[in-house]
Amino acid sequence: MLPKSIHPSLEPQPKTIHTKATITSSLTSLLKPRFSPQNPRTWIIFTVLFIQILLLCNLRSFSSSIPTPLPSTVVHHSSRAQDQCGSGKVFVYDLPRTFNHEILQNCDNLNPWSSRCDSLSNQGFGQSAAALAGIIPEDILPAWHWTDQFVTEIIFHNRLLNHRCRVKEPESATAFYIPFYAGLSVGKFLWLNWTAVERDRHCDMMLRWVMDQPFFKRSNGWDHFITMGRITWDFRRSVDHDWGSSCIYKPGMRNVTRLLIERNPWDYFDVGVPYPTGFHPRSKSDVTLWQNFVRTRQRNSLFCFAGAPRRAFRNDFRGVLLSQCRDSGESCRTVNCTGTRCSNGTSVILETFLDSDFCLQPRGDSFTRRSIFDCMVAGSIPVFFWRRSAYLQYEWFLPAEPGSYSVYIDRNAVNNGTVTVKNVLEKFTKEEVRQMREKVIEYIPRLIYANTKHGLEGMKDAFDVAIEGVFKRFKEQEQPEFHKWK
Template identity: 35%
Template structure:
């Protein structure tokens, strides 16, 4: 037998060990950047510090293409800022009683239930078809969107992998407390604190916030106060430099291209395709004894509003159903009350209100009632992601200037002049659009895209278009302001 190992090696063995060590060291030295890149999900930190001022790596697009055959979420990953301080979202829900102070909003506490859908409607007196109907408040969009985003199929905890960054801030719920506040600091501090927080995050440096988006349940106008006059409306959130780089999805957009309109939430939140089909069949077969209907309140303090004329003409017509929301005993916030009228009408008048758009328009679609618009900003210039470009396919347009000068009975005459074939075609298009305009139950997925799915896909497409511009070698920061090392005011024509 040989001698046991005594802890000593011959010179030849030591020489072999030394040569192996040198070879391993050289291999690591020359391949280290690639090894480091693999550890960091294919994005080399060496490359990111070179000639790409906003952290876009040229070879990143190649890795995405290579992964697309195996990764169905490639190019669709979304990162949620779950570490957002609670004061920006959950604290508002925990103190929901305070959301109505100084505003025209109802008590919001009941409406935050059921993922933001509100209380379920258990007895609709035959007006509604199933149990997927809720008393949903129009200002709850940001809560609904957040709950659906939590169940999005392509979420990632790795922000470097994400194509978009979603910030679950409830700006609309907070803003409702201070829109009427004479203290401008109270109006603006929430948005200023939020902008500071998000712009200090490491994710911000990737594209300086241009891949970030958030949602509001209020109209964009509420965040675009231009001066520091107390009499001016709203906060200054969307005029802050940091906020200008982000995209806001809201129930009504502004003329700025980084404000995007998505549908108001209605009371229908289906969990199955069969529930959608059932509802579509119901409204398709519905008898409609009224030629047209108007559900709303007059605007006597707005002399340019067409509503007075609409009330007069509807009351004077035997073929019109009018519902004055200021009348005693009439609750136009009640889904059953509104849907009962709309389901029995061929056309539904949708004039402007306090702003250009109305939740009523989406209730009209849901009821299979053809909307009649009087201003292009009520739908045509707004919901570009969700409604067909050819608005004559699904609606009637009567310019507002003509409404002021309309003779008695002329609205009825205009609608009677539409052929039956055209009427049927418009109604069928309205019914076809229903799945695209509702926000389904977040615990399940419909076979077709709902309003949420369309919005997420479009925001990803929008951000990718920005990346394409950057890959073409154009520097989006030239001629624009810098603040604390951050580049702001991205040229809107690149979106």
């Protein structure tokens, strides 16, 4: 047997080694006759390749010009959110319940003489005004309530808790709301012999809590605001034995914006907001129906006055107006509001305003009256005798030109007999009265507080106007030219 190493079948075969040069030479020799410029196939192949390359480039350019499709809901939602909260975002402090909820729970004890539970019920709107049936359209009747004039604290608190721009993280807030029911808490202490300490107790406790919060310390209160549901003078006691609380004069309140139903025109931090009326629409259609109703209402009296004389006041101007009204015969209607007859509105008051072209608005115990807003909501044109009754109070809510919606009569001329109210009002033509009434009707949405969690879709009510105003002033305060004291 032959050794394995030399067995013919197992003997190693010689390898053929192909170098790069050998391969290239072989391919060239193979393809040269096929791709020769003289060969027609060469031109056909190059032409096809060129067309394919050209089409590919054009297709890429065309596809890049088509925008990448995005879900329409996503785009709409993001732009809508930006639009809705472009003015600012609000953080609502979670105050201890003793400053708001417990005050409401003790509604039986908020007045020295009677319970306030009915008037503060229904989230502050009060009982349904069923007695207005037959006076106003049936479709709008559910939007009317017997609303107390001192409930803005409840209304603002409830709306801010549901505000579309409310944030739970204070770091992202533009404004900080303090939900302290200052007006309700001090109401019971305004009469009888309560001490200064008792009248200030709730305010002092609240300020100790708020001033300890990091975001109050950061701004020293400049981006904080509060609703105080009474007139400013109820919180401006300068000495212990005087009227009211000294809450506004406390150091912690110095830089806090205050929304009040009557402001001090010379205090930057006071902002006047409309008194609550009885009309709280549930939708934009409620407002439109009401506007059309008051626009087409037949009015049989030239002017009216709802109020009572102030006989304890020297030279009581209300008494003068009542006397002129009686002397005017059927041209004037009066409503006797002696005592508390008109405190939360009555069907007689609304009917009187609805039937009159003009309504007289002298000052009350202070310069403003809820009657101003009851009158305007009814489409009646207000007649003022003090500029501080409206023109220096509610700039965010009323037309800039006073003569477009109201009449001003010099009270001194009325007092000394130089003019009579009737003679002044009779000089307005029907067209002038119509134009003034139309301006009043146009502004009704800005004077009322809606009965909804999120406001009126597509329409701003008094709450919306107030919050937008707060956001705007806080942004203005951040401008370099705005001077802030420490």
